[in-house]
Structure formats: C-alpha cells, structure tokens
Amino acid sequence: xxxxxxLTGGGLLFKVLEQHGVNHIFGYPGGxxxxxxxALYDSNIQHFLCRHEQGxxxxxxxxxxxxxxxxxCMATSGPGATNxxxxxxxxxxxxxxxxAITGQVPTAxxxxxxxxxxxxxxxxxxxxxxxFQVSHVxxxxxxxxxxxxxxxxxxxxxxxxxIPKDIQMANVExxxxxxxxxxxxxxxxxxxxxxxxxxLKQAKQPILYVGGGVGMANAVDEVRxxxxxxxxxxxxxxxxxxxxxxxxxxxxxxxxxxxTKVANLAVHDCDLLIxxxxxxxxxxxxxxxxxxxxxxxxxxxxxxxxxNKRRIADAPILGDxxxxxxxxxxxxxxxxxxxxxxxxxxxxxxxxxHPGTNIFAPAVLKAIxxxxxxxxxxxxxxxxxxxxSAQHMSFDAPSNFLTSGSMGxxxxxxxxxxxxxxxxxxxxxxxxSGDGSIMMNIQELATIKRYQIxxxxxxxxxxxxxxxxxxxxxxxxxxxxxxDLADNPDFVMLAAAFxxxxxxxxxxxxxTAAINEMxxxxxxxxxxxxxxxxxxxxxxxxxxxxxxxxxxxx
Amino acid sequence: MNTTNTMNNxxxxxxxxxxxxxxxxxxxxxxxxxxxxxxxxAKVNTGNxxxxxxLFVSSDRPISLLTDQINKxxxxxxxxxxxxxxxxxxxxxxxx
Numbered sequence: 261x262x263x264x265x266x267l268t269g270g271g272l273l274f275k276v277l278e279q280h281g282v283n284h285i286f287g288y289p290g291g292x293x294x295x296x297x298x299a300l301y302d303s304n305i306q307h308f309l310c311r312h313e314q315g316x317x318x319x320x321x322x323x324x325x326x327x328x329x330x331x332x333c334m335a336t337s338g339p340g341a342t343n344x345x346x347x348x349x350x351x352x353x354x355x356x357x358x359x360a361i362t363g364q365v366p367t368a369x370x371x372x373x374x375x376x377x378x379x380x381x382x383x384x385x386x387x388x389x390x391x392f393q394v395s396h397v398x399x400x401x402x403x404x405x406x407x408x409x410x411x412x413x414x415x416x417x418x419x420x421x422x423i424p425k426d427i428q429m430a431n432v433e434x435x436x437x438x439x440x441x442x443x444x445x446x447x448x449x450x451x452x453x454x455x456x457x458x459x460l461k462q463a464k465q466p467i468l469y470v471g472g473g474v475g476m477a478n479a480v481d482e483v484r485x486x487x488x489x490x491x492x493x494x495x496x497x498x499x500x501x502x503x504x505x506x507x508x509x510x511x512x513x514x515x516x517x518x519x520t521k522v523a524n525l526a527v528h529d530c531d532l533l534i535x536x537x538x539x540x541x542x543x544x545x546x547x548x549x550x551x552x553x554x555x556x557x558x559x560x561x562x563x564x565x566x567x568n569k570r571r572i573a574d575a576p577i578l579g580d581x582x583x584x585x586x587x588x589x590x591x592x593x594x595x596x597x598x599x600x601x602x603x604x605x606x607x608x609x610x611x612x613x614h615p616g617t618n619i620f621a622p623a624v625l626k627a628i629x630x631x632x633x634x635x636x637x638x639x640x641x642x643x644x645x646x647x648x649s650a651q652h653m654s655f656d657a658p659s660n661f662l663t664s665g666s667m668g669x670x671x672x673x674x675x676x677x678x679x680x681x682x683x684x685x686x687x688x689x690x691x692x693s694g695d696g697s698i699m700m701n702i703q704e705l706a707t708i709k710r711y712q713i714x715x716x717x718x719x720x721x722x723x724x725x726x727x728x729x730x731x732x733x734x735x736x737x738x739x740x741x742x743x744d745l746a747d748n749p750d751f752v753m754l755a756a757a758f759x760x761x762x763x764x765x766x767x768x769x770x771x772t773a774a775i776n777e778m779x780x781x782x783x784x785x786x787x788x789x790x791x792x793x794x795x796x797x798x799x800x801x802x803x804x805x806x807x808x809x810x811x812x813x814x
Numbered sequence: 815m816n817t818t819n820t821m822n823n824x825x826x827x828x829x830x831x832x833x834x835x836x837x838x839x840x841x842x843x844x845x846x847x848x849x850x851x852x853x854x855x856a857k858v859n860t861g862n863x864x865x866x867x868x869l870f871v872s873s874d875r876p877i878s879l880l881t882d883q884i885n886k887x888x889x890x891x892x893x894x895x896x897x898x899x900x901x902x903x904x905x906x907x908x909x910x
Contacts, residue, residue, distance in 0.1 A: 385842050387844065390887075392834075565879075569882075
C-alpha cells in the first residue's frame with residue numbers, strides 16, 4: 261500500500277486474501293476489474309497471468325488439489341467471467357475449494373446491457389457451491405470471509421464473488437473481523453455405528469470401496485490403517501486413486517467402466533460394500549440395478565444428499581470420515597474370500613507384452629510411474645490417456661493424481677499442472693495429455709514460458725479423439741465422425757516456439773531413454789509419444805451393462 | 815425424466831434468510847433435480863428477515879432427493895414436507 265493512499269475495495273480484497281493465507285492467485289485483467297488489478301500492484305500476493313480465464317480457473321483447481329489449500333482465480337466482467345464457468349463447474353463436480361473473483365460493471369450501469377456486462381451472478385447458480393454479488397463496499401469484507409468459509413466447510417466447492425467496479429474503487433476501512441458463519445453448521449446426527457458393525461461381522465465377502473472424499477476429508481491414514489487391520493479387499497474410484505497403497509496385496513485397483521477386471525468382478529460378487537467418500541457415480545456402477553446386486557451397503561459421507569441418492573444404504577454414517585471410520589475397525593474371518601480374490605487378481609494381471617515396434621501407451625505410462633520420483637504429482641486431460649493413466653500408474657496420495665473426474669473436462673491437464681507446480685515447487689509435476697485435449701488450453705504453454713514452470717508434458721498422440729473414436733468403432737458401426745486429428749500442428753515445433761524443450765518418439769526402443777531425459781531436464785519439457793491410432797482402452801463396460809459384462813477386446 | 819411413471823404431489827415449507835437470489839436458487843435446484851413446480855407462495859417477515867416459501871411440486875422421484883438438495887443451499891434454514899397439505903395439484907398461485 262502506498263503511504264497516505266486510502267484503502268479501497270480492491271485493496272481490501274488482497275488484505276482479506278492475505279488474512280486467509282493466500283500467496284498465489286491466477287487471473288486475467290480487463291476493464292471492469294482494473295481497480296482490483298491496480299490494488300494488486302501494491303499487494304504481496306503473487307499473481308500468475310494465465311492466457312485464458314479457463315486456464316486461470318483450472319490452475320486454481322490444480323493448485324488447490326495438489327496442496328490442500330484454497331485456489332483463487334479472478335477475471336473481468338462479461339467474457340472474462342463466462343470463461344471461468346467451465347472451471348467452476350469442474351470444481352463443483354469434484355468438490356474442490358476455490359474462490360473466484362469477478363469484476364462487474366459499475367452498480368449504476370448494471371441491468372443496462374452495458375459493455376462487457378453479463379449476469380455472472382445468475383449464471384453462477386448452477387456451477388458454484390455458493391455465490392455473492394457485493395452491493396455495497398461496507399459488506400465486502402464480510403462477504404469475502406464468508407466465501408472462504410463456505411468453500412472449505414463440509415463438502416468443499418467453488419464460491420464466486422462478483423464485485424462491481426465502483427465498489428472496487430470505493431474507500432473502505434478494514435475491520436479485521438472474521439464474519440460469523442452464514443448459517444449454523446449442519447448438525448449431523450451422531451454416527452450410529454452399531455448396524456454397520458453387525459453388517460461387517462456377518463459379511464463373508466466384503467469390499468472396501470474408496471472415493472475422492474477420502475482425500476478431501478484428509479483421512480488417507482485412517483483408510484489405510486482400516487484396510488490394513490481388517491484385511492478388506494479394496495477398490496478405488498478414479499478420484500480415490502492414491503488413497504490406498506498400490507502395493508497393498510488386498511488392493512484391486514480402479515472399478516467401473518474402465519476399471520480392472522478383478523475390481524469389477526470382486527464388487528459384483530461381494531455381499532457387503534463399505535463405501536467411504538464415494539457416491540455410486542454412473543461411471544462406477546454401470547447398470548445401477550446390477551451393481552453389487554447381492555451386497556448390503558455401509559455408506560460413509562459428509563454430504564447428507566449423497567445418502568440414498570443412487571443406492572440405498574443399509575447403514576448410512578454421516579459425518580467426518582476421519583473420526584467415524586476407525587470405529588468400524590475389527591479383525592475379520594474372510595480368509596476364503598481373500599484367497600479367492602488373490603487368485604482372481606493373479607489371473608487378471610495387466611500384460612505389457614504388446615507385439616510389434618509401435619509404442620504401447622499403457623507400457624509407457626507404467627514406465628513413467630516406475631521411474632518418476634516419489635511424491636510426483638500427475639495431472640491428466642480427458643480421454644484414453646486419462647484411463648490408461650488411472651489403470652497403469654501408481655500414486656502416493658490422492659493429491660498426486662489430479663484428473664477431471666466428474667465433469668470430464670478436456671483442457672484440464674495443462675493448466676492444472678501449472679497450478680500444482682506453483683503450489684509444490686520442489687516436486688516433479690507431469691501432465692499426461694492427448695493430442696485432442698492439449699489443444700483445448702494450448703495457450704497455457706505461454707504461461708509455462710513466462711514463469712519457466714518446469715512442468716513435464718507427456719503427449720500421448722494417436723492423431724485422433726481416441727476415446728470417441730473407440731466408441732464410434734465399437735458402438736456406432738465404425739462411422740468415424742469428426743474424430744480425425746491427423747492435421748494437428750507439429751507439437752515439437754510448437755513447444756520450441758514457447759522455448760520449451762521437446763522430443764518426439766515413435767518406437768518402443770526409445771521409451772526409457774526419453775522418459776529419463778524428460779525427468780532429468782531442469783525446466784519444462786514436452787515428450788510427444790506416437791501410438792497406434794487403433795489402440796483401445798480395455799476393459800470396457802459397455803453402456804447400460806453390468807460391470808461383470810465388461811469387454812476385453814473388440 | 816420419465817413422465818409415464820406415477821407423479822406424486824408434495825408441499826414443501828421452506829424457511830430461509832431473505833438473501834439475494836435465494837428464490838432463484840430454490841427454483842433452479844427444483845427444476846434441475848427433476849421436480850415440476852405446480853405453484854408457490856412466498857412472504858418475508860420483515861422483523862427477522864426470514865422468508866417462508868411454500869412450494870408445491872410433483873415428481874416421480876422421492877421427495878427426499880429434493881429436500882436434501884434444497885437444505886444444502888447456504889441461506890436455507892429449514893425444509894420440511896407438509897404432509898397435511900390438501901391436494902395441491904390445482905394450486906397455481908404465485909405471489910412471489
């Protein structure tokens with residue numbers, strides 16, 4: 261703050277952000293947010309100029325997911341604000357704590373179809389946990405505190421604060437008071453664990469089904485101890501990956517549409533499903549009425565509305581997973597079930613002996629996973645490479661695998677990796693992308709160049725929108741509609757234009773050396789990996805099928 | 815949603831802080847979660863700034879799916895299903 265300069269709404273914003281421990285924000289300036297950017301000039305918070313507001317939103321999401329801290333992004337009114345929407349929707353769907361600040365046209369101009377005016381407050385209703393439009397500068401401080409509180413409380417999510425330009429410019433005094441909660445915290449009933457204990461005692465073939473809520477509840481240790489002490493065979497959702505140790509002999513990998521065969525068969529055969537921070541998503545269950553058809557359900561969740569939403573719970577346990585799960589710990593007599601599972605696991609092990617000289621993407625991702633340093637953070641985009649990453653890579657923690665789970669947003673991976681790397685400058689960050697997805701936010705290479713962010717990009721390139729192509733081949737009689745990307749740019753040349761070192765590999769024999777070169781390189785790096793366009797992701801549970809009806813080849 | 819299934823009528827009594835766009839939030843959630851709005855009334859107690867909204871909806875889905883979602887909205891104080899309400903399918907009143 262310059263001496264003798266009165267505090268404005270814009271200046272107050274940064275003071276409150278600092279109060280909440282915010283060190284980094286992602287954004288893009290414009291007309292209606294200029295007073296805030298002027299105040300930024302005097303702030304200690306580091307701002308990262310992204311090259312599209314969607315990139316800023318995803319970088320904030322990646323920052324939050326990799327660090328456990330709240331992500332903050334900001335944009336101007338109108339198109340700046342609407343460009344944030346996909347990132348907000350992604351954060352809502354995956355329960356990511358984020359605060360988005362938007363500039364708005366001056367109060368007097370609102371409702372007049374002014375230049376760059378859009379009702380972002382109205383648009384935010386369906387894609388945020390909550391939103392505010394500040395109507396007077398005196399309420400700004402309280403609203404900002406509430407935004408942080410709401411984003412982090414209970415099931416986390418994104419909160420938008422829309423601030424008209426005149427309020428950004430108005431003089432104000434800071435009170436330094438944290439505002440009272442907007443509403444009383446939801447009072448959850450004390451967990452009734454007795455029914456769950458009975459169900460677990462009686463179970464002969466129980467399965468532990470772990471979701472993204474475990475990482476969000478900071479309950480990874482509790483879940484691992486529970487899995488270890490009970491010896492329960494366990495499966496994970498896409499967003500739960502990293503919560504369980506991949507080396508745990510009872511861990512069977514991901515379940516669902518592209519889950520492992522053993523995970524899906526075990527869940528189909530189980531007589532008790534213990535769902536922890538998971539929500540029976542359609543990509544997990546396949547045909548819902550045939551999902552774990554003979555199982556009773558114990559369901560741990562923080563969100564009342566997830567209980568009985570898609571599957572009736574015989575024993576719902578609402579509340580903090582960290583406190584409640586240990587109450588269920590007991591030793592189980594399930595040796596026969598464990599032995600059966602072990603045999604199935606052996607019979608269903610992944611194979612990497614792919615014929616020919618062409619590169620096999622699952623083998624590349626397995627090799628990267630084996631060679632990358634401990635605590636590496638991997639982000640993905642959406643498509644075949646995403647499912648191959650989930651299947652063939654192992655992660656130390658949920659915060660080390662960032663993927664757009666519920667929303668399935670192409671363009672997520674590169675900006676999310678930027679955010680992750682900024683939050684964890686000493687860890688390796690790898691963005692696994694596809695030749696379709698990378699082009700969705702390719703402009704963020706400029707952000708990497710500007711700040712020399714040492715993200716490693718692994719571009720799995722089949723010159724196709726591979727997952728859509730796979731479905732067109734399998735379920736639409738091979739009518740390949742708008743999925744050919746053979747005219748993509750030269751990615752190595754493109755990277756060079758941003759001063760990013762890059763390499764193209766096309767043969768299996770080049771894989772190991774290329775991965776090592778990428779990991780050893782100090783700065784950003786792009787490794788383009790050409791694969792066969794006909795390669796499919798297997799197994800695949802076809803639409804409207806039960807998970808035990810998975811396809812393993814065309 | 816499947817309109818050939820049996821549609822049930824429900825009356826909800828919602829108490830909420832009288833905050834910006836709270837009515838829009840309730841209507842948006844109600845539509846998105848698959849409930850048809852047959853009518854509503856809304857009034858604000860200016861003494862405590864608490865609004866009482868009566869919402870008449872129909873759906874083939876269990877009403878708990880909607881009440882759980884409305885209850886998650888930040889400004890909502892309480893939601894209950896009014897089992898004593900008369901047949902409300904004819905209610906078209908909208909005083910909000």
